[in-house]
Amino acid sequence: MTYPDSSQPSDFIRAIISEDLRTNKNDGRLVTRFPPEPNGYLHIGHAKSIFLNFGVASEYKGGICNLRFDDTNPSKEDVKYVESIKEDVRWLGFDWNDRLFYASDYFDTLYDYAVELIKKGKAYVDSLNAEEIRAYRGTLTEPGKNSPWRDRSVEENLKLFERMRAGEFDEGAHVLRTKIDMAAPNINMRDPALYRILKVPHHRTGDKWHIYPMYDFTHCLSDSIEGVTHSLCTLEFQDHRPLYDWVLDELGIQNHPQQIEFARLNISYTVMSKRMLHKLVDRGDVSGWNDPRMPTLQGLRRRGYTAKSIRNFCNRIGVAKRDAVVDMALLEHSVREDLNQHAPRVMAVLHPLRLIIENYPENQVEELDAANHPNDETMGTRKILFSRVLYVDQDDFRETPPKKFYRLTPGHEVRLRYAYLITCVGVVKDEQTGQIIELRCTYDPATRGGSSPDGRKVKATIHWVSATHSLPAEVRLYDHLFATSNPNAVESGKDFISNLNPASLKTLRDARVELSLKDAVPGTRYQFERHAYFCVDQVDSSDDALVFNRTVALRDTWAKVQQIQTKSEDK
Ligand code: ATP
Numbered sequence: 376m377t378y379p380d381s382s383q384p385s386d387f388i389r390a391i392i393s394e395d396l397r398t399n400k401n402d403g404r405l406v407t408r409f410p411p412e413p414n415g416y417l418h419i420g421h422a423k424s425i426f427l428n429f430g431v432a433s434e435y436k437g438g439i440c441n442l443r444f445d446d447t448n449p450s451k452e453d454v455k456y457v458e459s460i461k462e463d464v465r466w467l468g469f470d471w472n473d474r475l476f477y478a479s480d481y482f483d484t485l486y487d488y489a490v491e492l493i494k495k496g497k498a499y500v501d502s503l504n505a506e507e508i509r510a511y512r513g514t515l516t517e518p519g520k521n522s523p524w525r526d527r528s529v530e531e532n533l534k535l536f537e538r539m540r541a542g543e544f545d546e547g548a549h550v551l552r553t554k555i556d557m558a559a560p561n562i563n564m565r566d567p568a569l570y571r572i573l574k575v576p577h578h579r580t581g582d583k584w585h586i587y588p589m590y591d592f593t594h595c596l597s598d599s600i601e602g603v604t605h606s607l608c609t610l611e612f613q614d615h616r617p618l619y620d621w622v623l624d625e626l627g628i629q630n631h632p633q634q635i636e637f638a639r640l641n642i643s644y645t646v647m648s649k650r651m652l653h654k655l656v657d658r659g660d661v662s663g664w665n666d667p668r669m670p671t672l673q674g675l676r677r678r679g680y681t682a683k684s685i686r687n688f689c690n691r692i693g694v695a696k697r698d699a700v701v702d703m704a705l706l707e708h709s710v711r712e713d714l715n716q717h718a719p720r721v722m723a724v725l726h727p728l729r730l731i732i733e734n735y736p737e738n739q740v741e742e743l744d745a746a747n748h749p750n751d752e753t754m755g756t757r758k759i760l761f762s763r764v765l766y767v768d769q770d771d772f773r774e775t776p777p778k779k780f781y782r783l784t785p786g787h788e789v790r791l792r793y794a795y796l797i798t799c800v801g802v803v804k805d806e807q808t809g810q811i812i813e814l815r816c817t818y819d820p821a822t823r824g825g826s827s828p829d830g831r832k833v834k835a836t837i838h839w840v841s842a843t844h845s846l847p848a849e850v851r852l853y854d855h856l857f858a859t860s861n862p863n864a865v866e867s868g869k870d871f872i873s874n875l876n877p878a879s880l881k882t883l884r885d886a887r888v889e890l891s892l893k894d895a896v897p898g899t900r901y902q903f904e905r906h907a908y909f910c911v912d913q914v915d916s917s918d919d920a921l922v923f924n925r926t927v928a929l930r931d932t933w934a935k936v937q938q939i940q941t942k943s944e945d946k
């Protein structure tokens with residue numbers, strides 16, 4: 376993390392903040408906020424904003440960051456989202472301390488500000504319906520035209536607005552609008568709405584209100600009320616900035632935060648809008664918001680992502696002004712890097728093939744030492760149990776091996792990880808299907824621990840579990856949720872749903888894992904040696920029926936992407 380006194384600011388936002396602090400703007404205060412709308416669960420895009428707002432505040436002495444729920448649309452919001460958002464922010468490692476706010480706390484103040492704008496002749500009650508308002512607004516190339524209600528007297532506006540508040544009108548009958556300029560080149564400045572009638576109870580204010588303030592009116596004022604100095608938001612709000620400033624200026628408000636826009640996070644092979652994520656959940660394309668294929672923080676967590684890996688990812692992508700799509704491989708790289716360091720190694724067989732060691736005593740069981748991490752001795756060792764009947768992975772055997780296949784094949788010797796050198800001496804096939812159902816092998820007792828005492832060469836080491844000393848497990852292999860890197864690119868008449876990857880989840884029900892996983896706690900992460908990183912599923916796994924989610928494969932596709940990039944840059 377970059378600290379302002381030790382190095383150059385790492386991005387344009389930190390450059391602005393550093394300069395503001397240097398010149399003692401805002402009396403040397405730094406206040407940011409993360410302002411989620413509680414209408415869905417947080418996704419990795421929100422993590423970028425959390426990391427930026429909380430991160431920046433923590434880097435500067437005295438900086439603070441508020442958590443504010445932007446709860447102005449009760450028809451879509453729910454208290455369950457409030458709770459999950461709080462949980463997710465904490466999980467990511469950030470803390471708002473006592474600075475938890477709700478825009479709805481300001482409803483009375485906002486109402487008073489609206490009345491003030493009416494009194495100043497800067498707002499009016501419009502009685503056009505939604506369709507008419509749209510028609511009057513004009514287009515990008517044509518100016519709008521004034522509503523016939525635009526010149527209502529201040530008294531009439533005040534009276535109507537009061538009656539709107541009292542719930543005397545139906546939804547859509549009136550709106551309170553600013554009086555700016557219907558010919559403004561920026562459409563957002565063509566008398567945008569400040570309040571609309573909504574006869575919906577609110578999760579915090581109950582049925583006190585029949586009108587609710589619009590985002591653009593609420594946001595700047597909430598920022599100002601909380602003493603926010605830098606209001607960091609995504610690029611789509613750039614065209615709203617003049618309105619942000621207009622409201623504060625017209626009301627003559629002293630604390631005028633500076634809105635600064637940065638690029639949203641987009642990631643390949645997924646979608647990042649709550650509307651789309653809602654659709655996937657509603658249609659049942661995924662099992663819920665916490666489906667491990669979802670880009671939500673709950674989904675990523677269940678998948679096995681660590682908070683640290685997500686913070687590292689956010690740090691890597693940085694903050695810029697230009698929209699771009701980040702390669703999913705970079706997110707995967709971040710979690711792989713973390714798990715590579717910290718996840719204990721264990722052995723698991725995903726597609727079991729029985730293997731009998733013919734010269735191993737029937738009832739003998741041996742305890743062998745296995746390292747929990749190849750490069751980190753502090754992680755210690757564990758005992759694994761070896762016996763006459765084992766399982767190995769089907770992929771590790773070929774009856775007629777292709778070139779360069781050094782694993783198990785008749786007549787060849789391989790190493791069983793931490794155990795012995797074995798040689799395949801026979802194959803048992805199902806009489807009807809011809810399928811291989813069992814391998815017959817012999818072992819060399821002089822090679823205990825996998826050593827090769829006479830220095831004879833063994834080209835491959837494979838993993839295994841003991842048949843009786845292993846546990847059954849369900850293993851869920853995840854792939855990209857979408858089959859195309861940009862799911863939003865669709866043929867006409869279709870939507871992003873058509874790009875779903877039909878093979879995004881593959882469930883293996885016959886896997887076997889080593890006995891040490893008997894008491895594996897949900898959420899614990901492991902590397903299944905030679906396979907991938909896995910996490911005990913937090914929803915479906917139980918002591919009697921273990922379920923593992925594949926977090927990320929071992930192979931680093933990001934390294935490959937980078938190689939290709941550097942190669943093409945070298946040209
Ligand atoms: P969505 O479009 O997914 O519904 P939103 O912007 O409506 O997202 P909010 O709850 O209003 O969601 O967002 C809270 C904060 O998170 C806002 O400041 C918003 O700009 C930021 N944010 C949302 N999505 C992203 C993203 N993809 N990248 C960076 N910041 C984001």
Ligand code: MG
Nearest residue numbers: 411412445590
């Ligand atoms: Mg929003």
